Amino acid sequence: MTSAAIFLLVFLLESGAVRSLQPERDRASLLYPYGSDEGDRKTPKLDDGTSPKVSLSVPFTFYGKKHRSLYVNNNGVVSFDARVAQYTPDPFPLADGRPFVAPYWADVDNVLGGEVFYRETTQEALLERVTENINRYFPTVPFAAAWAFVATWDHVAYYGSNTNKGNTFQALLTSNGETSFIVLNYWDIQWTTGAASDGDPDTGLGGTPAHAGFNSGDETNFYNIPGSQSDAIINITMTSNVNVPGRWVFQVDDFKVTGVPTEAPKVADISNCWL
Ligand SMILES: *[C@@H]1O[C@H](CO)[C@@H](O)[C@H](O)[C@H]1NC(C)=O
Numbered sequence: 001m002t003s004a005a006i007f008l009l010v011f012l013l014e015s016g017a018v019r020s021l022q023p024e025r026d027r028a029s030l031l032y033p034y035g036s037d038e039g040d041r042k043t044p045k046l047d048d049g050t051s052p053k054v055s056l057s058v059p060f061t062f063y064g065k066k067h068r069s070l071y072v073n074n075n076g077v078v079s080f081d082a083r084v085a086q087y088t089p090d091p092f093p094l095a096d097g098r099p100f101v102a103p104y105w106a107d108v109d110n111v112l113g114g115e116v117f118y119r120e121t122t123q124e125a126l127l128e129r130v131t132e133n134i135n136r137y138f139p140t141v142p143f144a145a146a147w148a149f150v151a152t153w154d155h156v157a158y159y160g161s162n163t164n165k166g167n168t169f170q171a172l173l174t175s176n177g178e179t180s181f182i183v184l185n186y187w188d189i190q191w192t193t194g195a196a197s198d199g200d201p202d203t204g205l206g207g208t209p210a211h212a213g214f215n216s217g218d219e220t221n222f223y224n225i226p227g228s229q230s231d232a233i234i235n236i237t238m239t240s241n242v243n244v245p246g247r248w249v250f251q252v253d254d255f256k257v258t259g260v261p262t263e264a265p266k267v268a269d270i271s272n273c274w275l
Helices: 003-015 124-137 231-238
Strands: 054-062 065-073 077-079 100-105 115-121 147-158 167-175 180-188 211-215 222-224 247-251
Touching: 054 115, 054 147, 054 167, 054 180, 100 147, 100 167, 100 180, 124 147, 124 167, 124 180, 124 247, 180 231, 211 231
Parallel strands: none
Antiparallel strands: 054 065, 065 077, 077 100, 100 211, 115 147, 147 167, 167 180, 180 247, 211 222
16 A cells, blocks of 8 residues: 555544444433432442332323332332342343333442442423423424433443443433333443353353343333344444434333334344334
8 A cells, every 4th residue: 555545544534534434422412411410329339239219209100100219220220119139131021010111131230340320300401401302202292301310320340240341321211290201321331241141251241131121010011122132232322213323212101102213324123123
């Protein structure tokens, strides 16, 4: 290669002309603000641990049932009614009818790394941003957020880890008092499986991989995000039902199927496997 050709190649790489084949992602526009500075609490540093029962100031309607409390479970699940210590995920619908919002159900070990943050909030700036997002994705549903709950798994490790791998993802629950939505945000997914779920301690892959979606508890209304419990779930940062790579949004007060095809490259069949 001539030096001119090398120069041109370096220029193209540096300028982002080649990188731009991948969709641009920006941490601050994907994840809602979280952390101690936002007044978040943290779940205990405990394998399979959970938050205490968190009482909600505004009941959250999840498939016709109003929930006045919830638990943030280290293993990637927000649950109503009961804590979840189960570390190997099951597909939805769950036989025992537990209502779950499962951003990334897998064997998290926050003793080995990471934090699980959560807060209930009515902070105006956040509610405005959530309202804007929901109005864009669901233009026919009148909605102004009056309340939100944000749970964030920040660089959490997996059980049995021999690595520094960490996953960063978030679940936001929001309501206007009646209509409710969940927003699942996936910023960085580096592992799929803990060692007790037959994962490889050196990679955090293999075995029974993570499960993402939600389970209403009524055995009819549930959703398994494509790739759940397969190796492909590692790519959930590139998939979407709202055209924002790494974001999945659902109206959950009563079941509604909605969304637009993902623009994520090479992740097939997102647009035609809603259930
Ligand atoms: C994840 O996506 C990349 C890029 O599209 C692809 O090459 C890879 O095979 C995918 N991984 C899995 C496990 O599906």
